[in-house]
Each structure stands twice: as C-alpha cells, then as structure tokens.
Amino acid sequence: MKRRDFLKNTAVFVSGVSISLSALEFIDPKELLAANPKLRWGFLVNTYKCVGCGFCVKACKIENDIPLEAHVTRTWVERYVMTKSGETIRDCPNGALAGYTSKLLDENASGMRLVPDEEITQAFFVPKLCNQCSTPACVQVCPVGATYQTGDGVVLVDRKWCIGCGYCIMGCPYGVRFFHPIERVADKCTFCYHRISKGGNTACAQACPFGARQIGNLRDPNDPVAKAVMNERVGVLRSEYGTKPNVYYIGLNEEVR
Amino acid sequence: MKNHVWRPLFVVLGLVAGILLFRLVYVPADFGTQEQGYTFGFHRLGNEQEWKDYPAKYKNNSYCTECHDDKVKSWEASAHAIIPCENCHGAAFGHPDKPEKLTIDRSRDLCIRCHAKLLMPSSGRNKIAGIDSEQHNAKTECVECHNPHNPSLEDM
Amino acid sequence: MVEQVAQMVVHGEAWTIKDLFVLPNEYVYWSIQIVMYPYMTGLVAGAFVLSSLYHVFNVEKLKEIARYALVFSFALLPVAMMPLMLHLQQPLRGIHVMMTPHFTSAISAFGIVFMTYACIVGAEIWFVYRKFFVESLLRLEAKSERSGFESLLLLIYRVIALGARDLSHKAIEADHKAVKLLAGIGIPVACFLHGYAGFIFGSVKANALWMTPLMPVIFICSAVVSGIALCIISYAIFMEIRKWAARRGKSFLLPDAVAHGEHAVDVDHLRSVQSHEVTMTAKYLLIFMTLAITLELLDIIFRGYTAVKSWDILRDVIYEHDFVKIFIMQYGIGNLLPFVILLLPGLTVRRAVLASLLVLFGVFMMRWNVVIGGQAFSLTFDGFMHYHLPIIPHDIETFKEGLLGALMVITTPFVIFYFLNMIIPAFMEDRDTH
Numbered sequence: 001m002k003r004r005d006f007l008k009n010t011a012v013f014v015s016g017v018s019i020s021l022s023a024l025e026f027i028d029p030k031e032l033l034a035a036n037p038k039l040r041w042g043f044l045v046n047t048y049k050c051v052g053c054g055f056c057v058k059a060c061k062i063e064n065d066i067p068l069e070a071h072v073t074r075t076w077v078e079r080y081v082m083t084k085s086g087e088t089i090r091d092c093p094n095g096a097l098a099g100y101t102s103k104l105l106d107e108n109a110s111g112m113r114l115v116p117d118e119e120i121t122q123a124f125f126v127p128k129l130c131n132q133c134s135t136p137a138c139v140q141v142c143p144v145g146a147t148y149q150t151g152d153g154v155v156l157v158d159r160k161w162c163i164g165c166g167y168c169i170m171g172c173p174y175g176v177r178f179f180h181p182i183e184r185v186a187d188k189c190t191f192c193y194h195r196i197s198k199g200g201n202t203a204c205a206q207a208c209p210f211g212a213r214q215i216g217n218l219r220d221p222n223d224p225v226a227k228a229v230m231n232e233r234v235g236v237l238r239s240e241y242g243t244k245p246n247v248y249y250i251g252l253n254e255e256v257r
Numbered sequence: 258m259k260n261h262v263w264r265p266l267f268v269v270l271g272l273v274a275g276i277l278l279f280r281l282v283y284v285p286a287d288f289g290t291q292e293q294g295y296t297f298g299f300h301r302l303g304n305e306q307e308w309k310d311y312p313a314k315y316k317n318n319s320y321c322t323e324c325h326d327d328k329v330k331s332w333e334a335s336a337h338a339i340i341p342c343e344n345c346h347g348a349a350f351g352h353p354d355k356p357e358k359l360t361i362d363r364s365r366d367l368c369i370r371c372h373a374k375l376l377m378p379s380s381g382r383n384k385i386a387g388i389d390s391e392q393h394n395a396k397t398e399c400v401e402c403h404n405p406h407n408p409s410l411e412d413m
Numbered sequence: 414m415v416e417q418v419a420q421m422v423v424h425g426e427a428w429t430i431k432d433l434f435v436l437p438n439e440y441v442y443w444s445i446q447i448v449m450y451p452y453m454t455g456l457v458a459g460a461f462v463l464s465s466l467y468h469v470f471n472v473e474k475l476k477e478i479a480r481y482a483l484v485f486s487f488a489l490l491p492v493a494m495m496p497l498m499l500h501l502q503q504p505l506r507g508i509h510v511m512m513t514p515h516f517t518s519a520i521s522a523f524g525i526v527f528m529t530y531a532c533i534v535g536a537e538i539w540f541v542y543r544k545f546f547v548e549s550l551l552r553l554e555a556k557s558e559r560s561g562f563e564s565l566l567l568l569i570y571r572v573i574a575l576g577a578r579d580l581s582h583k584a585i586e587a588d589h590k591a592v593k594l595l596a597g598i599g600i601p602v603a604c605f606l607h608g609y610a611g612f613i614f615g616s617v618k619a620n621a622l623w624m625t626p627l628m629p630v631i632f633i634c635s636a637v638v639s640g641i642a643l644c645i646i647s648y649a650i651f652m653e654i655r656k657w658a659a660r661r662g663k664s665f666l667l668p669d670a671v672a673h674g675e676h677a678v679d680v681d682h683l684r685s686v687q688s689h690e691v692t693m694t695a696k697y698l699l700i701f702m703t704l705a706i707t708l709e710l711l712d713i714i715f716r717g718y719t720a721v722k723s724w725d726i727l728r729d730v731i732y733e734h735d736f737v738k739i740f741i742m743q744y745g746i747g748n749l750l751p752f753v754i755l756l757l758p759g760l761t762v763r764r765a766v767l768a769s770l771l772v773l774f775g776v777f778m779m780r781w782n783v784v785i786g787g788q789a790f791s792l793t794f795d796g797f798m799h800y801h802l803p804i805i806p807h808d809i810e811t812f813k814e815g816l817l818g819a820l821m822v823i824t825t826p827f828v829i830f831y832f833l834n835m836i837i838p839a840f841m842e843d844r845d846t847h
Contacts (some may be wrong), residue, residue, distance in 0.1 A: 051382040053370040055344045062348045063314050070421040076437045090795055095437035099370030100382075101390070108796065109432040117376045124380040128436075137618060139297045143520035144509040148300035151292040158304040163509050164502025166442045167520055173619035175436035175792045179424040184502040194311035203315050209339040210381055241618055251379075257793045261543075261577030262587050265536040268575065272532070276511060284512050296517050 039152040040246070041191055042218035044225045044234070045127050047251035049212035052077055052125040054099035059207035061097065063192060065182075068097065072178040074189040075129040075204050080255060081105060083119045088255045100125070126256050127213060129204065130155065130176040130189035131237065131245030138168035138177060138188075147186065153246060154193050159185050173241045191215060218246065314348035317341070324353065328406055335407040345405065365390060368399045424502065427811055428803055433796035441788045441800045444814045446500035448784045449822045451610045451632060452639065452777055454493040456826075458607040459640010460486035461534060461599055466697065468537075468596035474693040477686055480541065481651075482644045484839035487534050488830035494527065495822050499813045519613040526609060530602050537595040539573070540588045542837050546574045569836055607636040614783060621723030621794070622730070622787040627712050634705035639776035641698045642769035645691055647827075649766045652687040655840065659683065688762050695765045698772065699755050706748050709779070726794040734789060734797060739782050747775015 060075045061068050076095035082088050093106040104112040136155050139147050146162040149155050157168075162185035169177040169186060180187035192202035196215060200206075205213040216225025228234065228250070235252035236245040249256070287302040321342045322329045332338055343349060345367060346359040374387030394402065402413065425440025460482045466472045467479030498504045511528075514521035539546075553559065553567040577584075608629040614620075615628025713731065716724060731739060751768035785800045803815030812818055830839075 048379070049381045051371055051380065051385060052375075052377070055370070059315060059344070059348070064311075067421050070423050071426060072423045072438050090434040090793070092434070092437055098366065100375060101366065101369045101373040103375055107433050108435060109430055109799075120376050120378065122379040123375075123377040125377070125382070136297060141518045141520070141617070143515055143518040143523070144506075145288070145299040145301075145513045145515040146509070148291070148304075149293045149297040150305055156304065156308050158301055159307075160304070161301055161506070161509060161513075162503065163506040165497075165500070165520060166502075167518065167613075169438075169442050170617050171619055173792060175439050178438040178440075179442070179502055181421050181423045184424075190308060190311075192313075193308045195313055197309045198313075200313070201317075206315060206317065207341060207344055209341065209344065212381070257795070261575075261579055261584060262591050264575040264577055265532075265539050269532045269536070272528075280512050283508075288513055299513075299515050 038219060040218045041132060041153050041196065042216055042225055042229065043129065043132070043191070043247040044214045044216065044228050045247060045249045046212045046214075047124055047126050047249060047256075049210045050077065050125040050127055050208075051210060051212075052079060052096060052100035053209070054096040055207045055209070056127060056204035056213060057095050057097045059203040060189075063195075063203035064190070066187070067181060070181045071095075072181065072187075073097065074176070074187070075127065078126045078128060078256075079105070079123070080126060081115055081123040082121050082255065083115060084121055085119070089113065089115060090255075096125075124251070126249070126252075127204075128174070128176070128237075129247060130191070131174055131243065131247045132189075132191060134244035134246060135242065137171045137173060137241065137243050141167045141171040143167065150193075152197075154191050155188065156190055156193065157186050157188060159183055162186050173238050173243065174245075314350050315343055316349040316352075317343075320349065331404075332406040335409060337406065337408055363398045363400050365399055368403075368405075424810065428801045428814070430799040430801065431796065432799065433791075434793060435791040435796040435798055436793060439791055439798065441785065441798055443500075443784055443788060444800065445802055445816075445819050446496040446814055446822070448777070448780045449496040449819055450493070450500070451607070451614075451636075451784075452780045453489065453496060453822060453826075454607055454610050455632065455636030455639045455776065455780075456643050457486055457489045457493050457530075457640070458603040458633070459637045459642075460489060460644050461603045461640070462637050463641050463644050463694070463697070465596040465600050465603075468592055469600065475690070475697075478644060478648055478690040478694055481648055481839045482640075483534070483538060483541065484833060484837055485644065485647060485826070485830060486640075487538055488833050489826045490527075490531050490534065491829065492822060492826045495825060497523070499818050499822070519609055519616055522609050526602065526606050530599070530606050533595055533599045533602055537592055537599065538837060539575075540591045540595065543574070543577060543588055544580060544585060545837075546570050547578050547580055550574055550578070566836070573836075604633050608633050610636075614787065619792060620787050621790075622727060623783065625712055627708055628783075631705065631708045631712065634701060634708060635776050635779055637701045638698065638705050639773055641694060641701065642772040642776070645694050645698065645769040646766055646773065647830075648694075649687060649691055649762055651840070652683055656683050656687075691762045691765045692760050695755055695760060695768070698769065699752070702748065702752065702772065706744075723794060726790045730786060730789050730797070734799075735782060735786050738778060739786070743775055743778040743782055747771055747778050751775070 054077055057073055057076055058068070060066070061073060064074060066072065066074060071094060073095035076092055077100075078090055078092045078096075079100055080088060080090055089105050089107075091105040091107065103117075104114055107113050132153055132155055134153065136149060139149055139155060142148075143165065144161060144163055146158045147155060147168055148158070159180075164179065164185050166179070166186070169179070172188075177186055177188045179185070192200070192204075195202060202213070202215050205215050214225050214228075216223040218226050218229065220226055221230075225248075229248050232250060234248040234250055236248060237252075238257065239245070285301050285303065288300070289302075291298040291300060291302055318329070318341055325342075328342075332342070345362060347362075349359065350356060352359055369388075369390045371382075371385050372388055372390075374389050375382055377383050399405075404412070423440070425442050425444075428444060429440040431439075463475065464479040464482035464486065467475040498507055501507055510521060511524035514524060516522070550567065550570040553563055553570070556563065559567065611629030611632030614623040614632075615625055617623045716727060751771040754764055754768040754771070757764075788798060789800070790797055803811035806812035806815050806817055833839075
C-alpha cells in the first residue's frame with residue numbers, strides 16, 4: 001500500500017470511529033442548565049467545635065450498614081497536632097470510630113508517638129466526609145454509569161449496576177470511597193440521602209453533640225448553612241483539583257489536606 | 258463468489274447487531290442521561306428512589322420522651338443535654354418492639370470519648386472537663402459515681 | 414458499645430501495610446491484576462505492531478515472525494481481558510462496560526476498542542489463512558475415512574471459511590489487499606488500545622504520580638517493546654521445541670503437525686529461519702527501547718525539576734522506598750543490561766532471548782512501579798502504603814489478586830496458542846501466503 005493510501009485509510013477510520021462514538025453518546029443540552037435552582041445540598045463543618053468523640057463515625061456506620069469492625073468508613077475524624085518545631089503530626093486510628101481517648105498518636109507501622117504537652121502549639125480535629133463535588137471526579141471516571149449526581153447534587157452509587165473496578169476510588173482526591181465489604185461494590189457517603197430527602201438530618205450531624213456538623217440547602221438564603229457559607233470565612237478541601245466541593249469548613253488551615 | 262472479501266465484515270455486523278439487541282433487553286428502560294447531563298447524570302433513574310427508601314435506623318430525642326419521660330427530664334436539665342440519647346444507647350431501630358431494650362453501655366470507654374484529657378488548644382475539646390482515665394478511679398465504672406443523665410458534681 | 418467482633422477484612426487490607434498518616438479508606442485497591450492488565454494489552458499491541466511492520470511497510474526481513482506474531486497476538490487477546498475480570502469485585506457484571514458505556518471514563522472505551530481490535534485481528538488472520546483453510550477443507554473432504562479429530566477439524570474449517578472457497582488468482586489478490594488494509598487500520602487501533610490504557614492512569618488527577626500527559630505515549634512505547642520481546646522469546650522457544658520434537662518425532666508437541674501431517678517440519682531449515690528472524694527483530698526492539706527509556710526518564714527529570722507540592726512525597730517514593738524496584742530492577746536490569754547485550758557485536762539467538770527476557774522483566778517492573786508505586790503514598794502526601802503480594806492464597810481474593818492469579822494470566826496465552834496453532838499453524842511457511 002502506498003503511504004498516501006495508508007494515511008487516507010487511517011483518517012477514514014479515525015473519523016468513522018468518532019462518528020460512531022458520538023452516536024452512542026447521548027449528549028444533552030440540559031447538561032449546561034442542569035442545576036436544580038431550588039435545592040442544592042451542602043455541608044458545613046466547624047472544626048473549632050469538634051471534640052473528636054467519634055459519635056458521628058459510629059452513627060454513620062450504624063445508619064448506613066457499614067460493618068463496625070470493617071476498617072473502612074464513610075466519614076471519619078482526623079487529629080492534627082502541631083509542634084513548636086513546625087512539625088504537623090496527623091492521625092486517625094480506625095477512622096476515630098471509638099473517638100480520641102489517648103494522647104498517643106497512631107503512626108501505623110511506625111508505632112505510637114507521644115508529643116509532650118509543652119511541645120504542642122495547636123491541635124484540633126477535622127471531620128471528613130464526601131464533598132459531594134459539583135464536578136465530581138469519581139463520577140466522570142465511572143465506566144458504566146453506576147455512580148452519578150442527583151438533581152440536588154448528591155453523588156450516589158447504584159449498587160445493582162456497579163462492576164467494582166475501583167476507578168472511582170482511585171479518582172477521588174479525598175479518599176472517601178471504598179469497597180463495601182459485604183455488597184462488594186464501591187461505597188461512599190450519601191449525605192444520608194434517605195434521611196435528608198424526607199426532611200430529616202444526616203445521622204452524623206444529628207449525632208454531633210456540639211453542632212460541628214450541619215447539613216443545609218445552599219440555594220436557600222435563609223438556611224443556616226447557606227448563611228454561614230455566605231457570611232463567614234469558609235474554605236473547601238483541595239480546591240486545586242477543580243472538583244468544586246460542597247462541604248465547607250470553618251477553621252481550616254494550610255496543613256489540612 | 259467474487260465479493261468474498263466482505264464476509265468477515267458481515268460477521269462483525271452480525272456481532273454488533275447481536276450486542277445491540279442484547280443491550281435492548283438487558284439494560285433497564287430508565288437507564289440514560291438524567292437531570293445532571295451525560296458526564297455526571299448518566300445512570301439508572303430508579304436507583305435514586307432505592308436510596309431514598311433506604312431504611313433509617315436513628316430516631317431522635319423527642320421520640321424517647323414519649324416513654325422515658327423521667328430520663329429525659331433529668332437529662333434535659335443537665336450538662337449532658339447536648340448529647341443525643343442514641344449516642345450512648347445506640348440506634349433505636351424499631352425500639353421498643355424490635356429491639357425490646359436498647360443497650361446500656363456502662364464502660365469507661367463511652368465517657369472518655371469526651372472526657373479523656375487531651376491538650377487540644379484550638380478545639381472544643383479543651384472546654385470539656387477532662388480526667389486522666391488511668392488516674393481517675395481507674396478500676397470502677399464511671400456510672401458507679403456519676404449519673405450519666407445528670408453528671409453535675411453537686412448532685413453526686 | 415462498639416463491639417470488636419470477628420475481624421472483617423475489607424478489599425485491599427490483606428496486602429496493604431500503612432505507615433504514618435494514611436486516610437482510613439486508603440488501600441492498594443489496584444493490585445497485581447492491574448499491573449498485569451496493561452502488561453498483557455501491551456503484549457497484544459506490541460505483537461500486532463510487529464506483524465504489521467511486515468504487512469504494511471513490507472519489512473521483508475520480518476516475514477516469518479510476522480505471521481507468528483499475528484497469531485500470537487490473537488491468542489493474547491482474550492488474556493488481555495482476564496486480569497480485568499479477575500480484578501473486578503463483580504466480575505459477572507463486566508458486560509456492563511459494553512451495555513452502558515460512559516465515555517467520559519477511559520475504561521469504558523475498553524469494550525469497544527477491544528472488540529474493534531479483536532475484529533481487525535480476526536479478520537486479518539482470516540485473510541492471511543483463507544487459502545490454507547480452503548485447502549485443508551478440500552483435503553479433509555476428499556479423505557474417505559476421517560478420524561474424530563479430523564471431522565472436528567473439518568467442521569471448524571467449514572465454519573470459519575465462511576463459505577468463501579474461491580482460490581482463483583483474483584480472489585487471492587483480493588485477500589492480499591485486504592490484509593494490507595487491515596494491518597494498516599490495525600496499527601492506530603493497537604496504539605489506541607494501549608494508549609488509552611495509559612490514559613486510564615494518566616488522567617487520574619487525584620494521583621500525583623500518574624497524572625501526566627506523557628503516560629499514554631510511554632505506555633505505547635513500552636508496549637511495543639514488550640510485545641517484540643515476547644515475540645522473540647516465544648518464537649525462539651517454540652522453534653527450539655519444534656527442532657527438538659522434529660528430531661525425536663514427538664509430534665504431540667507440534668500441534669500443526671498433528672493436524673496437518675509431519676511434512677511441515679524440518680530441523681535444519683527451522684534453525685536457519687529462527688536465527689535470522691530473531692536477530693532481525695532484535696534491531697527493532699532496540700529502536701523502540703530507546704524511545705521508551707527516553708520518555709520515562711524525561712518524566713522523572715521533569716517532575717524533579719518542576720518540583721511541585723507532590724514532589725516531596727514522590728521523591729521519597731522514587732529515591733527511597735522504591736529505589737531498588739525503579740533504578741536497579743527496572744532501569745538497570747530491565748533496560749541498561751539488555752541494551753548492552755543487544756549492542757555487543759555478533760548477536761546470537763541465545764543472547765537475543767536473554768536480552769528479551771530482561772526487557773520483559775523491565776517492562777513488567779515499569780508497570781509495577783507505575784501501578785503500585787502510584788498507590789505507595791497517601792492522598793494527603795503524609796504517609797505510605799506498602800504492597801505485599803499475596804503468595805499463598807487463603808481466600809478467593811488473595812488467589813485472584815495474588816501470585817497464582819498473575820501466573821494464571823501469564824500461562825493462559827500459551828495454552829490458547831497451542832490449540833490455536835492446530836487450526837491456524839503459525840509457523841507455516843508458504844510462499845504464497847503472507
């Protein structure tokens with residue numbers, strides 16, 4: 001075959017493939033105006049209020065049937081301890097399911113570490129959960145459409161359709177996804193969709209005695225969460241990934257990733 | 258016979274047709290691009306309802322009031338009033354039908370979730386009265402001395 | 414309170430050891446089978462590109478190995494799918510990738526690109542071997558008494574000949590044209606098949622090690638390298654077996670002889686063919702290797718030079734935790750050593766095979782270092798995860814995603830090839846076919 005023919009054939013093939021691909025892809029103009037104007041779930045975490053009791057983790061696991069003894073969790077609480085020498089030590093033993101009851105910091109394979117009180121400059125807890133991103137990286141990478149965003153902005157996993165490839169787990173910059181040990185599909189925080197869509201509170205927010213966690217409607221100007229997001233200095237985690245998280249934090253600092 | 262060159266193509270076309278036909282039968286009818294568009298909203302619509310119907314396990318404090326009025330009363334007036342009953346007693350599920358009784362956790366582990374003394378200068382933990390669990394009456398359950406529903410030291 | 418009942422091991426926990434601060438849900442989720450997956454697709458793509466070098470660009474020197482590479486590439490095809498199936502938590506739902514492909518995901522392309530590619534390779538083989546099919550068919554039909562095996566063979570030929578029995582000069586010419594066209598189309602598709610495997614990793618923005626646009630290109634180059642190396646090795650080995658078997662008359666080791674009679678196999682001739690083909694192919698191996706190494710080094714140098722936030726942890730992983738795996742095993746043993754071996758004058762088959770073995774090992778280590786290395790550190794850049802390949806399985810998970818699962822994937826193509834070779838003899842030398 002002459003080279004020209006070869007190039008021609010290749011070009012025909014490539015354009016042919018792209019046409020057939022676009023025929024299979026149901027591009028929808030609605031994608032642009034998708035946002036539901038009435039309801040957009042958002043979450044507010046006040047890190048000053050969190051005491052690290054871990055009741056939110058326990059409540060979440062029980063509410064959503066994540067076995068307590070399995071070392072995965074939809075929400076967890078991290079401890080940050082900063083020292084005079086400028087070091088930041090983080091730990092999160094078993095997702096803080098049993099709360100923080102010891103001064104020893106759990107460094108996994110490196111063992112336990114004790115930072116003397118007089119070395120500590122600041123120390124605090126940061127609860128984490130799914131950010132229900134506006135442009136979720138995990139949904140984009142799902143090969144079969146088993147994970148998706150609802151009209152009110154919650155990212156869910158279809159347990160009957162998920163093939164368990166783990167691409168979404170890899171794609172999430174926040175590490176909130178895992179394989180459910182019993183269902184054997186990807187699992188993640190749903191903002192307790194079954195509770196909030198019936199007017200209830202999420203299990204974790206309800207369990208928090210100190211009001212460190214709050215869920216609300218970001219589109220309602222009178223909603224306490226929406227107000228706080230508007231009027232206070234709040235931050236989101238890892239905005240550099242362009243995922244546009246909807247979990248806002250009061251009292252974030254640079255060390256929190 | 259002269260067009261035998263096309264035969265593999267026919268096989269392929271047959272294969273494609275077969276797959277598309279199977280797809281028609283296999284994929285649920287409500288599968289497709291929904292509200293959020295193709296990138297974020299390509300899914301089986303019915304699954305949203307499945308998640309909404311997921312059974313809830315936790316009730317709330319006002320539910321307990323109906324029957325455990327006494328406990329609620331003392332709890333309400335105490336420093337522990339911020340702690341939901343179900344944090345210490347576990348999710349209500351179908352209580353009092355199923356389970357008939359909720360767990361009563363008398364372990365020290367429950368209390369030291371909040372009361373273990375940690376130095377956490379920039380967090381709410383520092384505002385809670387802390388004890389060193391290894392020093393503070395180590396061998397005895399906290400509830401032997403303190404009332405969990407009314408922990409006030411004066412009422413001890 | 415929280416009862417610590419019987420231990421429940423979640424996926425990934427069995428082979429992950431966490432160090433320092435790692436998020437609770439972080440494990441090495443993509444384990445050995447995801448190392449095998451790009452490795453196997455790489456071999457498929459590489460073997461096909463090698464065969465196309467002859468068919469499209471008329472590289473005459475590769476004539477004999479080209480047909481072999483084509484058939485072997487076909488034998489490898491189903492195996493490229495195997496690691497994925499072994500990896501899936503819901504293997505029975507694997508078909509969903511074809512049913513509801515979500516094209517914003519790199520993996521969704523798998524079903525379609527893979528099928529396209531399989532069709533192209535299948536069709537190409539059909540055209541290359543059509544004359545042989547028809548001839549065998551006629552020969553078997555003419556036989557008055559057929560053994561059970563021969564009847565089965567006849568049935569298979571009848572089906573795959575698709576009723577095209579025309580062996581006129583014109584028809585054969587048409588076959589030749591079709592082969593060229595398909596091989597031409599096949600190259601970009603093979604590159605796409607493997608480039609997108611690189612894209613699967615390169616597009617994960619959450620992973621600091623994976624995210625680079627170079628990833629697909631690196632994957633394609635190393636794919637061709639590994640494909641060629643595998644062809645050299647397996648060709649040499651199969652030829653060695655054939656020589657040995659032909660001498661001893663152990664025809665069960667010569668599946669094509671079983672199927673088509675002993676005449677096809679002659680020892681001296683085999684030897685000369687073998688050494689010629691192997692040394693020629695080694696030249697192409699060198700070219701693609703240079704390309705692959707250049708790109709990989711470029712990637713590391715660039716990361717070190719730009720030193721963005723993630724570099725701190727990447728440096729720890731590359732220069733400390735994985736130093737041996739990356740610089741000794743991958744670059745040293747897997748790249749530098751074979752490079753020297755191939756460049757020293759007077760290349761023999763044995764040396765070429767040794768070098769190819771090292772190259773295969775090197776490419777495997779490269780996949781390992783990408784897939785496992787990419788999960789060796791926490792998303793928070795503040796801790797590490799060490800992967801321990803499960804060697805002795807104690808449940809289905811540690812079998813599938815352990816040493817045994819990987820070995821299963823490696824051996825399957827040879828088994829498939831053995832049977833495939835009965836129907837489409839890969840070593841057949843016929844001046845008229847391709």
